[in-house]
Amino acid sequence: MKKNLIRYPQSLQRDNLYAHSSADELLLEHLEQQNLALSTKILIINDQFGALSYHLSSYNIEAYTDSYMSHRSIEINTNQSTKQFFDLSDISQNSKEYDLVLCYLPKNHSFLEDILAILSQSLKPHTPFIFTVMVKHMSRGHFQLIEKYIGPLTTSLAKKKARLIFSRLELPPQESPFPKYLQVDGLEHEFTQFSNIFSRDKLDIGTRFFLDHLPVDLTGEALDLACGNGILGIKFKLQNPSALVSFTDESFMAMISAKTNYRKYSFNDRGNFFWSHSAEAVKDKQFDFIMCNPPFHQGTTVSTHIAHDMFKQSYKVLKKGGSLRIVANSHLGYPSILRRNFKKVSILASNKKFLILEAIK
Numbered sequence: 001m002k003k004n005l006i007r008y009p010q011s012l013q014r015d016n017l018y019a020h021s022s023a024d025e026l027l028l029e030h031l032e033q034q035n036l037a038l039s040t041k042i043l044i045i046n047d048q049f050g051a052l053s054y055h056l057s058s059y060n061i062e063a064y065t066d067s068y069m070s071h072r073s074i075e076i077n078t079n080q081s082t083k084q085f086f087d088l089s090d091i092s093q094n095s096k097e098y099d100l101v102l103c104y105l106p107k108n109h110s111f112l113e114d115i116l117a118i119l120s121q122s123l124k125p126h127t128p129f130i131f132t133v134m135v136k137h138m139s140r141g142h143f144q145l146i147e148k149y150i151g152p153l154t155t156s157l158a159k160k161k162a163r164l165i166f167s168r169l170e171l172p173p174q175e176s177p178f179p180k181y182l183q184v185d186g187l188e189h190e191f192t193q194f195s196n197i198f199s200r201d202k203l204d205i206g207t208r209f210f211l212d213h214l215p216v217d218l219t220g221e222a223l224d225l226a227c228g229n230g231i232l233g234i235k236f237k238l239q240n241p242s243a244l245v246s247f248t249d250e251s252f253m254a255m256i257s258a259k260t261n262y263r264k265y266s267f268n269d270r271g272n273f274f275w276s277h278s279a280e281a282v283k284d285k286q287f288d289f290i291m292c293n294p295p296f297h298q299g300t301t302v303s304t305h306i307a308h309d310m311f312k313q314s315y316k317v318l319k320k321g322g323s324l325r326i327v328a329n330s331h332l333g334y335p336s337i338l339r340r341n342f343k344k345v346s347i348l349a350s351n352k353k354f355l356i357l358e359a360i361k
């Protein structure tokens, strides 16, 4: 296993964060023993940071990921040699050709269900699947979904806390239950919720609190950073109709959800939408206002380092006098983190669980 693969973004790479896991290693060891022909056409799903794509690059591989960070890691680690898909529906165009599907099991069951349903519609019957997962992230729900959409399964022994699950497409094609739709009080149009977006089944309580604390009568440019389904930016636009709002998220489905939801309204513009790590895609713009409900994990790893990076990047893309407004769990200590970059940080509102913080450049 090549150890020095890049975990994008490199600026956040840490000694204890690796671009591969023992789930990758176990799958690669298993494949090595199979003596697959080099012509084997393999679809790799959810390759976390490109370790699978890199090590399997001598086969005929294609990769699907919803994560911008995974996409860039795969691109860098395989020297742009891997064909990638970001839109789940694009897989179905040529999936009849795959001889083998490898999938790093996502923790999010809705996302897995969507992927399996789409593949059930378009793969050749009997196509083999191998799923890999860290045992601590594996659940009965994963097994039930594989048995519901693909077929009977068997598992490997656990090794270094990882396990493989084997199955074959034996079941008839099935419809995906996604996207789903969510009506939010006070907003005219229902939200289209794709399977891998944050809080797909109901409005998040932090978001709900933030919706009551968005500014009014601002003009100029605003950014909904880490936009999810776009709800904050849409509510902001309703209250500030002459402002131009940009939306960024590292989940492709989130970015598409935000775009779909924004365009249900008769706004005076079509908005700007970017699939991006943090504010990277808008680094050449200058904003008057940024709103953010920051993420508290990267993939399956709980962490605030992405949020800290978002605060730094926000500072860079704000005009002088512009402001970053966030909602955050009160225990996270964000006021002092924000003060590392911003001169003036204040608490605009609080409840038992959350703070609304404003940082002015």
Ligand SMILES: C[S@@+](CC[C@H](N)C(=O)[O-])C[C@H]1O[C@@H](n2cnc3c(N)ncnc32)[C@H](O)[C@@H]1O
Pocket: 197, 198, 199, 204, 207, 225, 226, 227, 228, 229, 230, 231, 232, 248, 249, 250, 251, 254, 276, 277, 278, 279, 292, 293, 294, 295, 296, 298, 306
């Ligand atoms: C707590 S959710 C907030 C979503 C939405 N703004 C809301 O309030 O409902 C955080 C969002 O951050 C996104 N995210 C995670 N890591 C990111 C990154 N590195 N760059 C941009 N967005 C990221 C997630 O996909 C998720 O949509």
